[in-house]
Amino acid sequence: MLKYTLTKVTQSLLLALGVLILAFFMVRMTGDPATLMMSRNATPEAVEAFREAMGFNRPVIVQFWDWITKAFTGDFGNSLHFREPALKLVLQRLPATLQLASVGLLMAVVVGVPLGLVAGFKSGSWFDYLSRLLALGGQSIPNFWLGLILLLVFAQRLGWFPVFGNDEPNSVVLPAFVLSLPVMGELLRLTRSAALEVRGEDFVRTAVSKGLKRYTIYTKHVLRNVAISLISVIGVEFGYMMGGSIYIETVYAWPGMGQMVGMALGWRDFPLVQTLVVFTSIVVLSLNLLTDLVYALIDPRIRHGR
C-alpha cells in the first residue's frame, strides 16, 4: 500500500507541475501577454508601462522560473481588477462552489443510485425505460440552457425560488439540481449495469430463494458490491462539478469560483483566470488522488495490481 501511495502521490505532483507549466504558457500563446491583458484602446505607452510593471519584458525563462517558484509559496500574483492577491480572492469564492457541488452530488447520488438499482433489477420494464430516459436527458440537455429555463419557470414565473444569489436557504436547489443532472444520469447508468451484473450472481439468487425482502437484498447484497465501482466515479464527478459550474454560477449569479471565471474573463484579468484555473485543477487532481487511494484501500486487487 505504501508503494502504491507513493507512486500515486508522485504522479499527482507531476501533474500539478504540468498544470503550472500549462497555465504559464497559455497566457503567452498569442506572443504578447501585455496587449492581451490591456484594453484594446490603451495607448502604446500604457501597454509598455504595464509590460514593465508585470515583468513581461524579461526573458521568458526568467519569468517562468519566477512563476513556478512563487507558485510554490502560494503567490500567484495580484488580480488586475481588484489589485489584491489572486489566491486570496479565489479562496473567498471556494465555499460557495463547494456548497453547490456538494448539494449537487448529494442529489445525484440520492436519486441516481436507487433508480439505477431498481432499473437494473427490473430491466425491460416501463420503470427501466423511464429512468434510461432520465439518463439520456441528463446527457443531452445543455445545463446552462436548462438552468435558464428552470430559472424562468420556477423562479420568475412561479416565484418558488429566489432568482439569483445564495442568500436564502432554498437558493441552492435550482443550480444544484441543474449541475447534478448529468452526474445523476451517469450514476444511474453505472448502478443499473452493475445491478444487472450482480443480479445473476449466486449470492443474490440465494438471497432471493431464502425469501429475503427485496429491500434487504438491494441494500445489503447488491448495493455493497455496486458501491465499490461507484466510489471511483463519485470522486471524479465531484471534481467535474467543481470545475464545470462556470455557466450555472453565471446564470444563477452564484458567488463561487465559476462565476468569478466568467467575470475575470470579461475584465481580461488573466492573472486571476490563471489562478482560478490552477487552483481548480489542483483541487480536481487531489480529489482524483484521494479517490485512487480510497479505492485501493477498499479493493486489494488494485494496490497489488499488475
Next chain:
Amino acid sequence: MADNPTLHGADSRLEEKVTFKEQAAFVGRLLWRDRTGIIGILIFISIVFAAVFADGLTAYEPLDQDLSASKLPPAWEEGGAPEHPLGTDNLGRDMLSRLIYGARVSLGVSFFGALIAAAIGVFLGATAAYVGGRLDDLIMAPVNLVLSLPYLLFVVFVASVLGKSLLNVILIFGITNSPIFARVTRGEVLRIRESAYVESAMSAGARWWRVLLIHIMPNLVGPLVTLISFQISAMIFYEAGLGFIGLSVPPTIPSWGNMLAEGRKYIASYPWLTTWPGLAIVYTSLGMNLLGDWLRDISDPRVRRARR
C-alpha cells in the same frame, strides 16, 4: 446464438466472402432490432440535411434584419405571423432560418473539430502503442495531463486568449479533444496486438505496416466512430457554452451558442429566443447520443449478442 449471422465470425470469412448485400441486410436487421438506433440515425440525417441544404430550406437570410417585424412570437401564439413560423428575434431576423443556418455552423464546428481530434489522437495513440518505451511515455504524459484537468475551464481559458474566429474554435476543439482519441487508440492497439490473429500474422512474416493496415486499423473503426459520435454531441455543447459567455464564433455567424447568448438578454419577455436554439441543441445531442450508443453496441460483438 445459432440464428444470429456473424459478420466478423472467422469461420464464415474463411468459407465464403460476405457480399455487400448481405452486410447491408445484416446492418438493417440490427437497426430494426434496436429502435432507438433508428431514431438516432433519423435525427442525424435530418440535421445533416438541414446543414447542407440550408440555402434552399430557408425563406430568409440568417442576417436579414426587419425591425418592423422584430420580436414576433411563434406563429401559433397571439401576434405571431405565418411567414415567421418560429417568430423573429430582437432585430427582426427569422428564427427558423437562423436555426437552420445554425445547424451548419454548430454541426460544422463539431464535425471538423472531431475529425481533427481523431486524426491527431489516432496518430499519437497508435505511435505510442506501436513504438512503446520512452516515446510512449513522452506522448502519454501530456495526454494524461489534459485528461485529468477540468476540461471546460481550460477550453474557456484558451478560447479567451486566442480570440474568437470560426477557425480558432474548430482548432481549439480539435486539439483539446485529441487526448481522448489518443488514449482510446492506444488502448485498442495494445489490446489488438495481443490477439492471436495478429500474432499469427507476425509469425507468418507479415511486415509491421501490413499488420497495422490490415489487422489493426479495421478493428479501430468501430470504437473510433462511436467516440466521434459522442464527441460531436459534446462539442455541440461546448460550442453553445462558449457562445453563451461570448467566446465562440463572431456574433455575425448564426451559431446556436450565439443565438442563446443573444436570447438570454430577453428571456423574461421573449422566451422563444432562448427556447428554440436550446431545443435544437437538445435534439441534435439526443440524436448523436442515441447514435453513439447504438454504434457502441453493434461494434462490440459481445454486446451485440447479449442484446435482446
